[in-house]
Amino acid sequence: MSFNRLFPFACFALLGLASCSKESDSNGAESSKLEVRLMDAPGDFRSVVLDVRQIEVHLKKEKDAEKLRLLTFTPQAINVLDYVNGKSALLVSEDFAPGDLDEVRLLLGPNSYVIGRDGQRYDLKTPSGQSSGVKLKLDKASLRERETFQLLLDFDVAKSIKERGNWKSGDDKKERYLLKPVIRVVAQDLRAGIRGTVSPAAALPQILAIRSTVLGPDTVSTSADASGAYQINGLAAGTYRVEFFPSTTAPTTLPAYRNNVRTGVVVTNDNVTDLGTTSQN
Known part of the structure; x- marks a missing residue:
């Protein structure tokens, strides 16, 4: 543009x-x-x-x-x-x-x-x-x-x-x-949105949905709950980059929690896009 x-x-x-x-x-x-x-x-x-x-x-x-x-x-x-x-x-x-x-x-x-x-x-x-x-x-x-x-x-x-x-x-x-x-x-x-789950749920990540605009990045955030589920509501239609940032560290006996990025996430009017399960390992 x-x-x-x-x-x-x-x-x-x-x-x-x-x-x-x-x-x-x-x-x-x-x-x-x-x-x-x-x-x-x-x-x-x-x-x-x-x-x-x-x-x-x-x-x-x-x-x-x-x-x-x-x-x-x-x-x-x-x-x-x-x-x-x-x-x-x-x-x-x-x-x-x-x-x-x-x-x-x-x-x-x-x-x-x-x-x-x-x-x-x-x-x-x-x-x-x-x-x-x-x-x-x-x-x-x-x-x-x-x-x-x-x-x-x-x-x-x-x-x-x-x-x-x-x-x-x-x-x-x-x-x-x-x-x-x-x-x-x-x-x-x-009424559009994005939902999904993270695994393992114990990572408790913060989740950012980012859309490019003429004003710069427009960012909406939420956090996964204790079960690993999340949902971001009230999004405009468009293509988003969804970023996951664990808020905790993994026990020393388990693989480390890692950041993750999902690109090209398409959101359409009045629909909630389900991203399924996103790994934090």
């Missing part, structure tokens, strides 16, 4: 991540996890680069400023055409208090642009997005304890970028296109 430049502006701050790699304990207390992903409906351009500066999350039925959460992130410029045909980019993944969300507000900067089929760059004017932000209403977006909730932003290039009717070759390139974002929001609980 490529970005145009990593960048002074960026990451669809969609509900920003306080750090690029975040570890969440699946046995952790009263918190949820909120993810925001971006995908795109193709358009007739070589590149469509959005300059996204910040995101606010509005809590349900709360209008005072204290109930508007500005999420921490590093702005980026992102080429949305990198995420078409089923691809999506994980932009934000962070712990979030359970509750109802009412609205996501996306603030765009002045540096969005397209590369046309002619190879020329055309700046995008964003009359509705620069000041008050692009408001995305949410319907039935409820975060529950110890579950992951995902907001998928489906950016429609063809509907979002409008050519001025009176523009002609030789006119100022900055005046050719307007950006009026049309974004469909799909909100869903994530």
Whole structure:
């Protein structure tokens, strides 16, 4: 997945991540996890680069400023055409208090642009997005304890970028296109997971499920119980590397416990992937 430049502006701050790699304990207390992903409906351009500066999350039925959460992130410029045909980019993944969300507000900067089929760059004017932000209403977006909730932003290039009717070759390139974002929001609980057992159970390993994202590794962890069983819930679909780290040492009469890594673990929506038994010897 490529970005145009990593960048002074960026990451669809969609509900920003306080750090690029975040570890969440699946046995952790009263918190949820909120993810925001971006995908795109193709358009007739070589590149469509959005300059996204910040995101606010509005809590349900709360209008005072204290109930508007500005999420921490590093702005980026992102080429949305990198995420078409089923691809999506994980932009934000962070712990979030359970509750109802009412609205996501996306603030765009002045540096969005397209590369046309002619190879020329055309700046995008964003009359509705620069000041008050692009408001995305949410319907039935409820975060529950110890579950992951995902907001998928489906950016429609063809509907979002409008050519001025009176523009002609030789006119100022900055005046050719307007950006009026049309974004469909799909909100869903994530019910996928990974489970299995370790042998011997006495190794009591910590288990990390790691997925690569545009923000860096996204890591979720748990520990095997006394019977050797483990399960990590609330995962997004994707390919994971699962790492096992014994938390104890083996008796001197037995083989030493060792770290283990399972790669290419595919997790699909609403399904729990069973890894069977993983050896710690």
